[in-house]
Amino acid sequence: LNKPEWYLTQVLMWIGNHSKFLDDKIQPILEKVGSSVNARLEFSRALVMLILEKLAADIPCLLYDDTLFCHLVDEVLLFERELYSIHGYLSSFPSCMHILSEESCFQRWLTVEKKFALQKMDSMLSSEAAWISQYKDITDVDEMKVPDCAETFMTLLLVITDRYKNLPTASRKLQFLGLQKELVDDFRIRLTQVMKEETRASLGFRYCAILNAVNYIATVLADWADNV
Numbered sequence: 001l002n003k004p005e006w007y008l009t010q011v012l013m014w015i016g017n018h019s020k021f022l023d024d025k026i027q028p029i030l031e032k033v034g035s036s037v038n039a040r041l042e043f044s045r046a047l048v049m050l051i052l053e054k055l056a057a058d059i060p061c062l063l064y065d066d067t068l069f070c071h072l073v074d075e076v077l078l079f080e081r082e083l084y085s086i087h088g089y090l091s092s093f094p095s096c097m098h099i100l101s102e103e104s105c106f107q108r109w110l111t112v113e114k115k116f117a118l119q120k121m122d123s124m125l126s127s128e129a130a131w132i133s134q135y136k137d138i139t140d141v142d143e144m145k146v147p148d149c150a151e152t153f154m155t156l157l158l159v160i161t162d163r164y165k166n167l168p169t170a171s172r173k174l175q176f177l178g179l180q181k182e183l184v185d186d187f188r189i190r191l192t193q194v195m196k197e198e199t200r201a202s203l204g205f206r207y208c209a210i211l212n213a214v215n216y217i218a219t220v221l222a223d224w225a226d227n228v
Contacts, residue, residue, distance in 0.1 A: 001058060001061055001062050001068055002068055002071065004055075004058070004071070004072045004075045004076070005075045007051065007054060008051065008075055008076070008078075008079040009079075011047045011048070011050070011051055011079075012079065012082055012083070012087070014047060015040075015043065015044050015047060015083075015087050016086075016087070018040075018043060019040055019087070022039040022040040022043055023039070023040055026039040027039045027040070040087075040088075041088070041089070041090060041093070044083070044087060044089055044093075045089075045093050045094065048083070048089070048093065048094060048095065048096070049094060051079075051096060052094060052096065052098070052099055055072075055076070055096060055099045056099060058072070059072070059099065059105050060104075063104065063105070063108050064108075066112050066115070069108060069109075069112060070112055070116070073100065073109060073112075073163075076096045076100065077163055079096065080095060080096055080097060080166060083095075084166075095166075095168070097166055097167055097168055098168055100167075101167055101168060101169065101172050106172060106175075110175060110176070110179060113160065113163075113176075113179060114179055114182070114183075117156060117160065117179075117183055118183075118186070120152075120156055121153065121156070121183070121186065121187060121190070124148070124149045124152045124153065125149050125190055125194075127148070127149070129148045130147065130148055130149040131147045131148070131149065131205065131206050131209035131210075132147060132148055132209075133145055133146055133147055133148065134148055134151065145208075145209070145212045146212060146213065146216045147209040147210075147212060147213050149213065150212070150213035150216050150217055151216070153183075153187055153217070154216070154217060154220050156183075157180055157183065157184070160176065160179070160180060160183075161176075161180070164176040184217075184221075187217075191210055191213060191214065194206070194210060195207065195210050198210070
C-alpha cells in the first residue's frame, strides 16, 4: 500500500516499451482491414483499466492514513501527467481522476489538502524570512517588494490548481476552488492579526510588508480572473 509508484511506473514502462511494436507491427494490420482502432491507445486503455481496479481495491484500505493517502494522490497525479503528456492518452478515456472523484475519496482528498495547506501557511508565516523579499537586492525584479510569505502563499494556490485542474467534472473543480477561497480568507485574517500588532509603527518595516503582500495578492488574483 505504501508503494503505488511500483505498479504505476510498471504500467508506464509497459506502454513505452510496446509503443514501437504496436505502431510498426499491429497498427498496419488494423489499417489493412479498415479498422479505426489505434493499437497503442487501446493497449494503454486496457492497462489503465487494471490500475483503476487496483486503486478501487487499495483506496478504502488507506483512506484514513494521511501519509499513505497523500502519497497515493501525489503518485497518481504524476502518473496521469506522464500518461497524457508523453504517451498521448485521450481525455475521453477512463482515467485515475474518475476514481479520485468518487465521493468518499474526493472528500478525503479535500480534507487532507486543506490540512497540509494550513500547515504550510503556519510555517511560512512563522519563518524568519516571512516579511522579507527574496529579490530585495535586485531592484528591476522587485518593483512590488513582495514579502516571501505572500509569494509562497500564491505558489501554494497555484500548486493546488495544478493538482485539481484535470478533474473530470466542473462541480469537483468548484469544490477545490471553494477550498482556495477559504485559504485566501484565512490568509487575510492572519495578515490582519499581524497588522494589529504593528499599528503603533504604521511606517515600520513589517506594516509596509503587509501592505505590499495585500497589493501583490490582489494583483495576482486579478490576473487569474480570466482563467476559467
